[in-house]
Amino acid sequence: MTIEAVAEARGDPMARQVKRSGYAGRSVVERKRGYKKKVKRSSSPPQPSSASMALQDLFQSCKDVFKGPGTIPLPPDVDRLCHILDNMQPEDVGLSSKLQYFNPNNNNALVVQGTVNHPRVSYTTIYQSTNFSLYIFFLPAGGVIPLHNHPGMTVFSKLLLGEVHIKSYDLVDCQQASSSKLRLARLVADKVYEAPCDTSVLYPTTGGNIHQFKAVTPCAILDVLGPPYSREDGRDCSYYRDFPYQDFSRNCEGEEGTLMTEEEGREYGWLEEVEMPEESQMDGIEYLGPQVVENGTCFC
Numbered sequence: 001m002t003i004e005a006v007a008e009a010r011g012d013p014m015a016r017q018v019k020r021s022g023y024a025g026r027s028v029v030e031r032k033r034g035y036k037k038k039v040k041r042s043s044s045p046p047q048p049s050s051a052s053m054a055l056q057d058l059f060q061s062c063k064d065v066f067k068g069p070g071t072i073p074l075p076p077d078v079d080r081l082c083h084i085l086d087n088m089q090p091e092d093v094g095l096s097s098k099l100q101y102f103n104p105n106n107n108n109a110l111v112v113q114g115t116v117n118h119p120r121v122s123y124t125t126i127y128q129s130t131n132f133s134l135y136i137f138f139l140p141a142g143g144v145i146p147l148h149n150h151p152g153m154t155v156f157s158k159l160l161l162g163e164v165h166i167k168s169y170d171l172v173d174c175q176q177a178s179s180s181k182l183r184l185a186r187l188v189a190d191k192v193y194e195a196p197c198d199t200s201v202l203y204p205t206t207g208g209n210i211h212q213f214k215a216v217t218p219c220a221i222l223d224v225l226g227p228p229y230s231r232e233d234g235r236d237c238s239y240y241r242d243f244p245y246q247d248f249s250r251n252c253e254g255e256e257g258t259l260m261t262e263e264e265g266r267e268y269g270w271l272e273e274v275e276m277p278e279e280s281q282m283d284g285i286e287y288l289g290p291q292v293v294e295n296g297t298c299f300c
């Protein structure tokens with residue numbers, strides 16, 4: 001089954017973003033020798049290769065931690081997953097800094113797409129279930145995943161390769177009602193991350209639940225989503241546009257019920273929900289790295 005078919009069959013909102021294109025995404029991932037892409041069912045469980053032990057550990061830990069919608073990992077579980085992710089290498093998912101795609105001077109992705117302003121982002125699915133999913137996002141230089149939320153979800157993001165600018169917000173309550181569609185949000189992150197770096201974690205209402213990625217250089221981000229998006233379960237993805245706090249500072253007082261100073265206002269912004277931006281369109285590509293093994297079945 002192709003990645004597109006899997007996404008559509010599960011009603012995953014990512015499916016709406018999957019489009020075929022001339023993008024040379026398949027060259028992003030190194031194929032592991034000896035790996036077979038068919039689902040295996042045997043009495044003796046297939047053993048992951050040494051290169052995938054970290055991935056298998058991550059997978060098993062996710063199974064232990066994410067028990068379905070409503071699950072918010074406890075601090076020891078967060079530490080456990082972060083520890084695994086912090087130590088993961090690109091090779092654990094079949095990637096390498098030597099791949100041409102990740103050459104900082106590589107502009108091939110932009111040329112192939114012919115859309116210099118909106119180089120397309122690709123993603124691949126390592127695993128997905130109703131409890132959690134493992135994705136890798138590939139952003140060419142200049143590629144953007146626009147501001148979007150993660151309703152009721154906990155998300156671990158591990159930058160495997162490259163440099164990316166991450167901006168993130170958490171919504172906060174205004175002290176007075178406003179007829180505006182703008183929502184006050186506290187700025188959580190607004191900086192460039194360079195691999196290797198620590199894993200970032202966002203929660204349903206904290207940690208920067210609404211975030212945006214802009215690739216400074218070609219990069220790869222491993223995401224753990226628990227639970228995944230589900231329109232049926234009320235976890236659809238919404239997109240936003242942000243404005244500086246000072247642009248609409250009289251719309252609403254701050255969290256403490258007072259108008260903020262200019263300096264205080266720099267830690268906040270206004271978010272307006274928007275239709276799915278064009279640059280959110282992604283190409284789904286096949287995952288060709290080491291596989292995870294579930295109950296004797298290779299998720300291939």
Ligand SMILES: [Fe+2]
Nearest residue numbers: 148150155211
């Ligand atoms: Fe996200």
